[in-house]
Amino acid sequence: MVANDAFGSFLRDIPRSTPHASTACGLQKLAHLLPICRGSMVPLDPTENSLAYVASGATKLIASASGGREQIVAFHFRGDLVSVPGNAWHSYDLCALVDTQILLFPAREFIDLTRTDPAFEDILLERSLTALHRCRDKAVGLGRKNAQERLASFLVGMAERIGTREDGTTILDLPMSRRDIGDSLGLTIETISRQFGELRKSGLVQTVGRCRVELCDLAELAKRAGHA
Amino acid sequence: MVANDAFGSFLRDIPRSTPHASTACGLQKLAHLLPICRGSMVPLDPTENSLAYVASGATKLIASASGGREQIVAFHFRGDLVSVPGNAWHSYDLCALVDTQILLFPAREFIDLTRTDPAFEDILLERSLTALHRCRDKAVGLGRKNAQERLASFLVGMAERIGTREDGTTILDLPMSRRDIGDSLGLTIETISRQFGELRKSGLVQTVGRCRVELCDLAELAKRAGHA
DNA sequence: CGTGCCGTTGAAGGTTCTCAACCGTGGTGG
DNA sequence: CCACCACGGTTGAGAACCTTCAACGGCACG
CATH class of the missing domain: 1.10.10.10 (Winged helix-like DNA-binding domain superfamily/Winged helix DNA-binding domain)
Structure with a gap:
């Protein structure tokens, strides 16, 4: 079953070890499996932070400034977990570079669910710090x-x-x-x-x-x- | 006592609630209180990620590219928690804009210590995501x-x-x-x-x-x- | 085989950088 | 208290790098 494949690879890629059955079950209920065609946007709630797991394919995270100018803030590949800001100075969209399967979670609920599970404990923090450090290195390039x-x-x-x-x-x-x-x-x-x-x-x-x-x-x- | 003042404001600013006595004690042992003069660098371990709490004053996080070019990646003020990458494409320095008091932690040990304490549970994640989203907004500006x-x-x-x-x-x-x-x-x-x-x-x-x-x-x- | 999009190449123009001189403020010492 | 000095900030002219506009080329798809 395709849905299970995507969630299965999520469970293999993200947690450090086998999570509690209740966490896994809760996450599966929370997740929306979205097949996104090449060039299409992932439908995001613009008022809430989202977490997107790239089950297959590749994506770009686009920020739109005024005047139709677009800045791609990051690329993501199979196994990546993307944090998309809901409310920020610029509006963000996640777009598929090729046909892609996305598991989409509302960030708040995801964090609430995984908070007490040691398997997820600080993996989210680690991923966020990696993203932060990549973004800073990128900023150096853009600025200088x-x-x-x-x-x-x-x-x-x-x-x-x-x-x-x-x-x-x-x-x-x-x-x-x-x-x-x-x-x-x-x-x-x-x-x-x-x-x-x-x-x-x-x-x-x-x-x-x-x-x-x-x-x-x-x-x-x-x-x-x-x-x- | 000055040292206690800095650590006291740390305990007021960062955790969501009163942390366990053992966590607080462990963190205090881990922390280095550093008074940094205006214009001086915070002495960082360049091989490990660091966490710096700005107890007072203000700082800039500088990335150095080749050719002496510098890009300031972020500014920080009283109460901010700064994550400084150890190994990255560019070398990072934290520099005081005014006379500043820094509580410096090795990131790994900090995370290990606070992992099981609900007071610190996801505050680090929240702060990191804020930093990430700020950095992305900054990247849009630098790029476009x-x-x-x-x-x-x-x-x-x-x-x-x-x-x-x-x-x-x-x-x-x-x-x-x-x-x-x-x-x-x-x-x-x-x-x-x-x-x-x-x-x-x-x-x-x-x-x-x-x-x-x-x-x-x-x-x-x-x-x-x-x-x- | 044709068509359309993506990528390449060329010339002109604009925004920012570089270099240089000047100015004003704030701090120091007489 | 004043004068001086040094540093940070301002202003101007010329150059550099990238963008814009335009035309062309070529791969991939129908």
Whole structure:
């Protein structure tokens, strides 16, 4: 059963150990299993914080500023738990990059339920801190780096998360478009394209078709990313 | 006793209720009370995540990228709890804006100690999520906003946190310099200065001396901040 | 095989940065 | 108490980087 598969992988990915039967049961009742088509938004309650577990697929978390400008705040992949702010300065949407299965929870109830279960005890805190530290590293890039450093930084980060190594080079199959990369790095698609060109010329990167990127020299790329 | 004052305000600010005596005692042993002079860094273990409680004063959390570029990732004020990443792409420092008292904890031990105490149960999670959501809102500004919107956004944010209202106008006594504001917004001091000039000309802001800023029309300022 | 979208490339323009000089405030010492 | 000094802030001109606008190319899908 598909529903059970998604919840099953949730129970495998998130808690540190087997949770209490009552917690698991309560969470299952709380969860909404949502199949989201590529390009569609996860239907969120805009007044409450939400927690979304990515059972399969990949998503982008979009913040909308005035004037139709969009900033992608984070990408997420299978097994990730996303905290989406309900009330904030900007409005947030979670959008599927490919066909995706989401388990959606209201954050408050989720926390109330898992509070007393040692299996969930501080896993949420750990995940939040990881997200916070990623977001801070991202903020450094947005505030203080030029286009090439930002793209290099992006590629190194993706390599860590979804890269596969193959005799010395790292293979990336990116589920996001150039526009998404631009919206994530605070740049335009044209600039992204030009910087890919530069990295190609430097022999650090090869692109195959639209999605595949091969990173030939990850160490040099990290240098160009300005990671201090 | 000064040490007890700092730890006392910690116990008043952070836990939701009175913690177990054993938790409180363990935390007190774990804590290092550090008086930090204006402009000095909090001595952090660069290999471990740290938690810093701001007992008094104000701090900036600085990330250093290569080439001596600095990005201020967050400001903190009395009562705030700061999570400082140990190992990340960029190196982080916590710096006092004014003479400040810090209670410093190693994050791991802090979490281990408070894990089973209902008074601390999810307060850490809540604080982390607040920090995460602030950081995301900041990322939107750094990625997609022009100088004026960033400064307006900064002022509105500070008004929420340390502003005092006085017959219609909001008074801000900023503990940070123009350079700090620039380093926080990904801009130079010159741009900050020019944008202050613009806001003054628009009649939205008055500046008194170096530190005091008076916000005459908070609603209009929020509009200019591009909060959607 | 055609079509449409995504990505690439080029030229012009704008916002912010850089460099430089100046000003004002606040603090110190005579 | 005043004068001076140093630092932080302001203002101006020129340059850099990225954006905008526009046209073209190519992969993937029907």
